[in-house]
Amino acid sequence: MQTIRSTSEERIMTNSAGKLAARNKIAGGNRMELLLFRLNGRQLYGINVFKVKEIIPCPRLTNLPHHTPEVRGVAHVRDGTISIVDLGMAIRQPAMEKPETHFVIVTEYNRRTQGFLVREVDRIVNIDWEEVHPPPKGSGRESFLTAVTQMDNQLIEIIDVEKIIASVDPFAQGVSSEVLTEDIKAIANEFHILLVDDSSVARHQVERNLSETGVRFTSLTNGREALEYLNNLADDGKDVADEFLMIISDIEMPEMDGYTLTNKIKQDPRLAQLPVLLHSSLSGIFNEAMVKKVGANFFLAKYDADELARVVVGQIRKAAGMKV
Template sequence: MNEQAGRLAERAQLVGGNRMELLLFHLRGRQSYGINVFKVKEILPCPQLTNLPHHGAIVRGVASIRGETISVVDLGMAIGLPPVKSLDDSVVIVTEYNRVTQGFLVSKVDKIVNLNWKDVHPPPKATGKDNYLTAVTELNGTMIEIIDVEKVISKVHPVNERVSKGVVDDTLKLISSKYHVVVVDDSGVARNQVIRCLDEVGVQTTGLTNGLEALRYLRSIADSGKEVEDEVLMIISDIEMPEMDGYTLTTEIRSDPDLSRIQILLHTSLSGIFNEAMVKKVGANDFLAKYDADELARKVVNRINSLQQVEPA
């Protein structure tokens, strides 16, 4: 087994155990920030940047990295902080989110830490809705703020949230409103993208912020005496979430007789090859890389159509 395959196997065990690796870094000052190591392709000293006209101020320029032209965003500016003090002393974290390779300019990279998602929590309500955090955690008495990178990227690379004409036909729209989809994602931007897409399909939606919240919601339906699979068409869940990730949520659902028949679609920006293996391991029904409105809508449409074929007229 080569080094890359070995590292992949290690990460599969890590994520399957409701654990994560967090890359810690600094922007300005002593505050520590983090992003999931799974999204990081490489870390390098800031290369030469070429300015681009007609780009927002947060895009400091583009760089040629391993033959690929990548835009570099000043991550501090993107979340409302001052820019890095000096490009010469700064670092670029090259990431892959939502099928886009993106560079983030930071002042300093610290280290990688291994955490349990149980120790990672939603940001305090006092931070408000306009913050750029998906979660917070504490390490050796230091508060770590985990950045909502999908929210940052949406400012630089807006996605098309509209479903193309013909993906959802008029006949389906006549029946889709009786179906209910649960959407689970800690990023408010990503969660609302999915909900807006499903609005065009015509289904009802409930948006939740992490796996633990979703599990409690589903069990509350079961505890009320209702058949959960009759009440929920499917769950569309992110993987990386505070308190309980999507893999652990899937495992918990499959081990609960009252919930085990629910359809689960894991919807994430993590590596497709890696996730296809994990989908089989934990028992999810399907996997879809973020974000394509038409692909997502088709998954829901196909699920409705499959039920229509077996339900009595």
């Protein structure tokens, strides 16, 4: 692991999203940048830099009625109003006292902008996804970790932000009847999809909507696991493109990211015909360029149930020889 910058809170705060994006060349090489921060203790936590828009001193908060306790209020940031979530409370820690003395990490996940209140920011590090691992099995279903890694002999806990967002602002969206026509429902069960996502919340969300569509699915938790699974099928002489209608993969995953997984699939003649949809809370022009670079067939920013279903239905129609 290589630390690319050790910096003060003040210097990190001056990094705009544009400056952070200037380092996007590491993506696609199975590497990522983590923004490290602390909550109530000395434990270091991390989130992907590409989801960070800016870091600011905590602005003046306005209380909102009928919100979960984790939402400490709303604040005016730039030209909009965003919710400020106490990240410590969201992972079952005590509330942070005197929020005005702390910092807010402004992020964009799943097409929504929100702020996370943290005690202090630490620095940005550049790491290999191979050095990032799933959380210990003893973490339990209530854990808000999506992965862990080590730096300078210290454990870094990477937070499952999608799970936190779902806990403080539940998001429920089913597939509309306009997308799921009767002719598709009649044949959907003939088709099988491979789903790859390390976030249990995101994975279950997609699983629910695939179930609505009627297709069968197999779920795995990271790119390395998925590649080994596909390679084993190919080694057994099976045509992977016949086994699966398509693969739906997250981008950010421990051990092997979605970009690397897609690139390896498309470079292997036995797997190359398998359509790949990259489905990620990462969004923007950069990711669209990376999708083309690694050869993915589709890209969707999380999360719109109808958009995802339309891609799946389109693949069903294509495979069944129906009018698309």
